[in-house]
Structure formats: C-alpha cells, structure tokens
Amino acid sequence: MAITKNKKKEIVRDLEKKLARAKSIVFTKYFGVNANDINNLRSKFRESGSEYIVSKKTLMDIALEKTDIKGKKIKDLEGEVAVILGYEDEVAPARILSDFAKEHESMEVLGGVLENKFIDAAKVKALAQLPSKQELYAKLVGSIKAPVSGFVNVLSGNLRGLVTVLKAIEDKK
16 A cells, blocks of 8 residues: 555654664665564664664655765665664664674675764674673773772772781780
8 A cells, every 4th residue: 555645754754853863873684584583673672772663765765865964875775674773872773783683694784874974884893893881881980990999909008017017016015
C-alpha cells in the first residue's frame, strides 16, 4: 500500500527531529538477517540509548537535507539501508553493530555521521574499538586519584617510620 504525501511529510519531520538529536549516526545493510535477530539488536540499541530505524532512502535523504548534515546521499548506498541513531553515547551504536556483525556476515557497516560529517565504514569500525564513556570516566578518575593516593602513602610512610622508631625506643627502655 502506498504512503500518502501527508504521511511521508510526517515521517520526514519525525526523522528530522531524531537526526537533529542524535550524537552519532551509523548506516548499515541489513538484508539477510532474520526478524528475531533484528529485534534482539533493536533491544540492545534501546538499552544503550540508541535507536534502529528502517526508512525509505528518499525520505531519509530529505530529512538529512533539512539538518546540518550535508554531503552524501543515502540513495547512493547499495541495498537496503538501516540507520542507527546514537542519542547518549557516540560510540555505542558502532560498537553494538560491530559486535552483531561478527555473528551475522550479511550485516555490513556502510558509513556514518559524527559531528555532522560523513565518515566511511573504516572510521565507523575504528570508532567501535574506542572504550565507552563510562570506561573513559573511570580511567580519568583513576588518573586523577593516583597522585593523591601516592601522596597519602608517602605521608603515611613517614608516620609509620616514626611509630616504628618510637616503638624501638620504648622496647629498649
């Protein structure tokens, strides 16, 4: 059944809002993956604050033209294309898709958008190798905490040494 013009306009407006809100976007082929696997993938994306969308390429192109994202046309990409929008973590969509693609060869990364610029599939795969925000925060806190911990150990070492000397003096008497 054909989609009416009003419905298409509504879909484009919805896509435009979602694209404007997304921190990162990944384009992928999804042909050959069964519905159960796609549903499992969608739930993983939802858990990470991302969204998996399948839309007509022309409608996606119209929505992309209305945002700050310029350059590539989705119509130029081969096959059936799905879009993953990352709302919270820029790396999460690429990482989840990369892990899923290891198990399903037919799922292929085609490219993406980061900071309103198109990136190729190789850059999306490199992005998938980066640690998550939480891991980076933990490393940052550990780096900040390390000098303070070392300083506390140095100070307590002097006190331990003083206590040891005083204990030795007490034992002599």
